Every structure is written in structure tokens, then in C-alpha cells.
Amino acid sequence: MTERSTEEGRARRPALRPLAMLLPYLLRYKAQLAGAGVALVAAALATLTVPLAVRQMIDHGFNADNPGAINSYFLGLIGVVAVLATASSLRFYFVTWLGERVVADLRADVFRHLTGLGIDYFDRNRSGEIASRLTADTTQIKAVAGANVSIALRNLVMFAGAVAMMVVTSPHLSALVLLAIPLIVLPLVGFGRKVRSRSRWAQDRLAEASAYASEAIGAMRIVQSFTAEGSVSTRFAAVVEEAFAAARRSTAARAALTALGIFLVFSSMVAVLWWGAQDVLSGRMSAGTLGQFLIYAVIGAGALGELSQVWGDIANAAGAAERLSEILSEAPSVSAPTAPVALPPRASGRIGLSRVTFAYPEGGREAALREVDLTIEPGERVAVVGPSGAGKSTLFNLILRFYDPQSGVVTFDDVDIKRLDPTALRRAIAIVPQDTVIFAASAAENIAFGRSGASEAEIRAAAVAAQADGFLSALPQGYATELGERGVMLSGGQRQRIAIARAILKDAPVLLLDEATSALDAESEVAVQTALEGLMVGRTSIVIAHRLATILKADRILVMDGGTIVETGTHDELVRRSGLYARLAELQFGSEAA
Numbered sequence: 001m002t003e004r005s006t007e008e009g010r011a012r013r014p015a016l017r018p019l020a021m022l023l024p025y026l027l028r029y030k031a032q033l034a035g036a037g038v039a040l041v042a043a044a045l046a047t048l049t050v051p052l053a054v055r056q057m058i059d060h061g062f063n064a065d066n067p068g069a070i071n072s073y074f075l076g077l078i079g080v081v082a083v084l085a086t087a088s089s090l091r092f093y094f095v096t097w098l099g100e101r102v103v104a105d106l107r108a109d110v111f112r113h114l115t116g117l118g119i120d121y122f123d124r125n126r127s128g129e130i131a132s133r134l135t136a137d138t139t140q141i142k143a144v145a146g147a148n149v150s151i152a153l154r155n156l157v158m159f160a161g162a163v164a165m166m167v168v169t170s171p172h173l174s175a176l177v178l179l180a181i182p183l184i185v186l187p188l189v190g191f192g193r194k195v196r197s198r199s200r201w202a203q204d205r206l207a208e209a210s211a212y213a214s215e216a217i218g219a220m221r222i223v224q225s226f227t228a229e230g231s232v233s234t235r236f237a238a239v240v241e242e243a244f245a246a247a248r249r250s251t252a253a254r255a256a257l258t259a260l261g262i263f264l265v266f267s268s269m270v271a272v273l274w275w276g277a278q279d280v281l282s283g284r285m286s287a288g289t290l291g292q293f294l295i296y297a298v299i300g301a302g303a304l305g306e307l308s309q310v311w312g313d314i315a316n317a318a319g320a321a322e323r324l325s326e327i328l329s330e331a332p333s334v335s336a337p338t339a340p341v342a343l344p345p346r347a348s349g350r351i352g353l354s355r356v357t358f359a360y361p362e363g364g365r366e367a368a369l370r371e372v373d374l375t376i377e378p379g380e381r382v383a384v385v386g387p388s389g390a391g392k393s394t395l396f397n398l399i400l401r402f403y404d405p406q407s408g409v410v411t412f413d414d415v416d417i418k419r420l421d422p423t424a425l426r427r428a429i430a431i432v433p434q435d436t437v438i439f440a441a442s443a444a445e446n447i448a449f450g451r452s453g454a455s456e457a458e459i460r461a462a463a464v465a466a467q468a469d470g471f472l473s474a475l476p477q478g479y480a481t482e483l484g485e486r487g488v489m490l491s492g493g494q495r496q497r498i499a500i501a502r503a504i505l506k507d508a509p510v511l512l513l514d515e516a517t518s519a520l521d522a523e524s525e526v527a528v529q530t531a532l533e534g535l536m537v538g539r540t541s542i543v544i545a546h547r548l549a550t551i552l553k554a555d556r557i558l559v560m561d562g563g564t565i566v567e568t569g570t571h572d573e574l575v576r577r578s579g580l581y582a583r584l585a586e587l588q589f590g591s592e593a594a
């Protein structure tokens with residue numbers, strides 16, 4: 001579908017329906033809702049009382065026979081104003097409170113939902129764009145839920161009240177006004193839709209711009225090393241320009257909406273007033289009554305005018321709510337069965353693949369694994385080697401059940417992993433990736449990532465076993481030092497040892513290790529190897545191997561190519577076979593391997 005037709009498709013839907021998703025969140029806070037409702041009605045009633053007092057003053061207050069009356073009218077007016085002030089401030093407080101509360105809940109819910117989605121969702125969507133939805137879209141809802149809903153509700157109530165009082169004051173003038181209302185409202189609603197679809201368009205462009213920016217910022221070393229600052233900036237500026245153009249279109253629509261609203265409302269009012277003036281001149285109506293009617297009409301028209309202004313904002317929020325609903329209604333592609341099979345507290349760690357064929361959802365028709373048969377016994381140490389793109393990482397992805405294969409079965413402890421709770425399965429597997437992600441948290445928290453609630457002693461013991469205690473203790477605040485963004489930067493070897501400590505602390509029966517390809521200095525290399533040796537003892541381990549030392553120690557080597565296992569055996573057996581492995585070993589390790 002082209003973007004244009006998507007935009008039009010959305011515009012045809014009822015404008016505010018997406019906001020209904022906020023209702024369950026609002027209903028959680030009934031007391032605050034009730035408080036807001038009472039304050040809203042009280043403020044509206046107080047405002048609507050003012051014209052009554054004005055009429056009394058015009059028609060009777062200036063009467064010289066009763067000079068005390070004017071004092072009591074003014075005192076009464078002060079009382080009304082006091083009620084108005086209190087009720088308005090309470091309304092503002094409650095409605096803003098609700099807005100902040102709902103958005104906080106919504107953010108937490110959307111994030112929780114995101115963390116449960118399948119990895120394929122993150123293949124399809126850019127992380128920067130998702131983050132922008134989590135922040136920009138919820139902020140937009142907050143702005144509306146806070147201020148604008150308060151304004152809209154107040155004006156709705158005021159409008160209804162003003163119309164009712166106009167009818168009471170002068171039925172025949174009101175009849176004229178009521179005739180004018182559809183003429184005003186219908187064009188505004190139609191226009192509101194256009195504003196909404198344009199606003200969604202603008203938000204999407206903004207999400208794209210922030211996605212691009214966060215990618216570029218995250219990869220600034222690469223950007224600068226390729227001296228691509230200029231082209232990256234130009235590209236970002238172009239995306240920003242597009243976002244600006246989209247926002248300008250949306251704002252132009254809103255500006256036109258405002259102009260249309262004001263003109264329609266006030267021109268109708270002038271026409272009605274002219275009629276009323278004729279009535280006063282001919283003595284059919286008192287000047288006070290026309291004054292009272294006039295003030296109600298001004299209140300009513302003002303309310304409608306303000307409504308037309310916030311309508312655009314509310315339509316914006318509906319666009320944001322729609323995008324968040326899309327995330328919330330995204331079903332995880334991999335989920336737990338209704339009655340998952342329980343793994344024993346200490347799984348043995350046997351892994352099996354039987355005729356497994358798998359192609360990535362986004363990877364076209366080319367299968368990444370084809371008819372793979374494999375059994376790995378508990379405690380076995382298996383090295384996987386093969387050229388780039390052979391399917392080594394895919395094997396890990398399927399064992400972790402990040403994706404389900406199109407055919408064949410993956411088993412863990414002889415149970416089809418589709419019958420296990422994915423969380424339970426992943427709890428039994430520790431992974432040491434090639435590039436370790438260090439979170440912006442303390443060193444201790446980074447290690448305890450795999451097992452929240454681990455004690456300080458356990459964290460330290462894991463770090464000692466991972467050969468990481470030395471450099472961690474030497475940091476300015478030891479284990480409490482902030483790492484990652486804005487914290488201490490670690491070397492490649494140090495990051496790997498943090499990853500190993502994480503895996504040691506997790507203490508899972510299965511270890512998936514993607515050996516780093518980057519060269520470490522000799523000292524780091526020894527430390528990492530020692531740490532890994534300790535980690536692999538007593539666990540089923542599968543290692544995507546890039547080092548001869550690792551391969552030599554493996555019980556079995558799997559050689560992969562083009563999504564299949566083409567050879568298996570020990571290093572010596574495979575070298576003697578003079579097949580793909582022999583060639584790879586020759587290339588990678590040279591004479592060392594012979």
C-alpha cells in the first residue's frame with residue numbers, strides 16, 4: 001500500500017475512536033474522575049450564574065429606591081467568583097493528575113508489552129522509531145489528557161449550559177441560534193478529520209527522524225571514522241525538513257479550522273443579535289434580558305470557539321493513541337502454550353533438532369537452516385564453524401526460540417520447545433554474545449542482569465571466576481561504578497569478561513557462546529580463555545568458534561555451510577577428510593592448525 005492511501009484509509013475512520021483505548025486506564029481512578037466531574041460542573045454552574053446577576057443589576061440594581069440591593073448583588077457576585085476559582089483549580093488539578101497518571105500507566109504497559117514481543121517485531125521495526133512512540137506519542141496524549149480534555153470538557157458543559165439558559169431567556173432568539181449550530185458544527189467535524197490524518201503523518205515523519213538520529217548517535221565512531229559527518233547531517237536535516245513540512249501541513253489545517261470556527265460562530269451571533277436589537281427597539285424585550293442573552297451567547301460561542309481549537313489537539317492525541325494501540329494489539333509471535341510442560345529445576349541440557357528448516361520472516365525465500373538434524377548430549381562441548389552466513393547464529397536463535405522453524409522440531413531435554421514456557425527455556429540457557437551490551441548501570445547491576453536479586457557476594461564470586469574482579473575492584477567506586485553510557489568505558493576483553501560473569505551468575509545448564517572475532521591483547525586473551533574454561537565445566541556448551549584453542553578442546557565440531565551441517569567430527573578427523581573444514585582451518589589458523 002502506498003503511504004498516501006494508508007493516510008486516506010485512516011482518515012475515513014471515526015476521528016476519536018482510538019481515544020477509547022484510554023478509557024480502561026481512566027476507569028482505574030474513579031475517585032479522581034468523580035472529583036474532576038464535580039469540579040467541572042460546579043465551575044460551569046458558577047460561570048452561568050454571572051449573567052443572571054448582571055441582568056438583575058441592569059434591570060433593578062440601579063434603582064434609586066433600593067440602594068442596598070446593589071451591595072448584595074455585588075457581594076453575591078464575589079461569592080460566585082470564589083466558587084468559580086476553587087472549582088476551576090480543583091478541575092485543573094484532577095484532570096492534569098489523571099492525564100499524568102494515565103500516561104505513566106500507558107508508558108509502563110506499552111514497554112512491558114514490547115519486551116514480550118517476538119524478536120521478529122524488532123527485525124521489522126527500528127528501535128529508534130519504537131522509542132519515539134514510547135516517548136513522543138505518550139507525551140502528546142499527556143498534553144491532551146491534561147490540559148485539553150479539561151478545556152474541552154469545561155467548554156462542552158459551558159456550551160450546553162449556555163444554550164439551555166439562552167432558551168430560558170429568550171426562546172425565539174434561541175431558535176434562531178439552534179438553526180445556526182449545524183451550519184457551524186458540521187464543517188468543523190469534517191475538517192477535524194483532515195487535521196487528524198495530517199497529524200499522524202507528521203508524527204510518523206518525526207519518529208523516522210528520531211530513529212535516524214539515534215542510529216547515527218549510537219554509531220558516532222563509525223560515522224567519524226568514515227568522515228560521514230556531513231552526509232549523515234544532510235540526511236538528518238532532510239528527514240527533519242520532511243517532518244517540518246508534515247507538521248506545517250498539519251498546522252495549516254488546524255489554523256484554517258480555527259479561522260473557520262471563529263468566523264462561523266461570531267457571524268451567526270452577530271446575525272442573531274441584530275434580530276434581538278429589533279425586539280428591544282420594538283419593546284418586545286427588556287434591555288436587561290437582551291444583555292443576559294448576549295452574555296450567554298458570548299459564553300456559548302466562546303466555548304464553541306475554544307472547543308474548535310482543542311479539537312485539533314484532541315485529534316492529534318487520537319492519532320497517537322492509534323499508534324500505541326497498534327503496539328498493544330501486536331501479538332507476540334512466540335508465546336507460552338496454555339499448559340506449558342515444566343522443566344525440572346535442574347535441566348540436563350540435552351538439545352535436539354530434527355529436520356529443522358527455517359527462513360527468517362524478513363529474509364525472503366532463502367532458508368537460513370535446511371533440514372538440520374542434530375543431538376547434543378548433556379555436558380557435551382560442541383564447536384560450530386562455517387563461513388559467514390552459514391546459519392551458525394540462526395542455530396542459536398532457534399534454540400532460544402526467538403523464532404519458530406517452518407518445519408521440524410527443536411527439543412530441550414527431549415521436550416518440544418513449543419510446549420515449554422519460553423521464559424523457562426531461556427532461564428535454562430546462558431548466552432555470551434560476540435558483542436556484549438553494557439547497560440548504563442553499575443558494574444554490579446550489569447553482572448546481576450541474568451539473575452536479579454543476586455547477593456553482593458554472589459556477584460563478586462562470579463566476577464572472580466570470570467577474571468573480572470581485578471579491573472572492577474580498581475574502578476573509582478569498585479562494583480558500584482556506573483558503566484556504559486556516561487559511565488566508564490570498558491575494553492573489548494573487559495566487556496567479554498562481564499558477559500562471562502553474567503553467564504556464571506545465571507548458572508544455567510546450557511551455554512551458548514559466540515566467540516568474539518576481534519583480537520584481544522595477549523593478557524586479556526588468556527584471562528578470557530581461563531574464564532570461559534571455568535564457565536563451560538559441567539554445562540552443555542555450543543560455541544561458535546573462531547579460535548583454534550576452543551576448537552581443539554571441543555568434543556565435536558559441526559561444520560555448517562549454506563544452512564546445513566556438512567561435516568562433523570574432531571579437529572584431527574576433519575583435517576584428514578580434506579573437506580570444507582580443512583580449507584577453513586587452513587585459512588583461519590594457517591600452519592598452526594596442521
Ligand SMILES: Nc1ncnc2c1ncn2[C@@H]1O[C@H](COP(=O)(O)OP(=O)(O)OP(=O)(O)O)[C@@H](O)[C@H]1O
Pocket residue numbers: 123360361362363368386387388389390391392393394395
Ligand atoms: N534477522 C534476520 N532477518 C533476516 N535474515 C537474517 C536475519 N539474521 C540472519 N539472516 C540471514 O540468515 C542467513 C544465516 O545467517 P546467520 O546469522 O545464522 O549466519 P552466521 O553463520 O551466524 O554468519 P556470521 O558468521 O557472519 O555471523 C544469512 O543469509 C543471513 O543473511
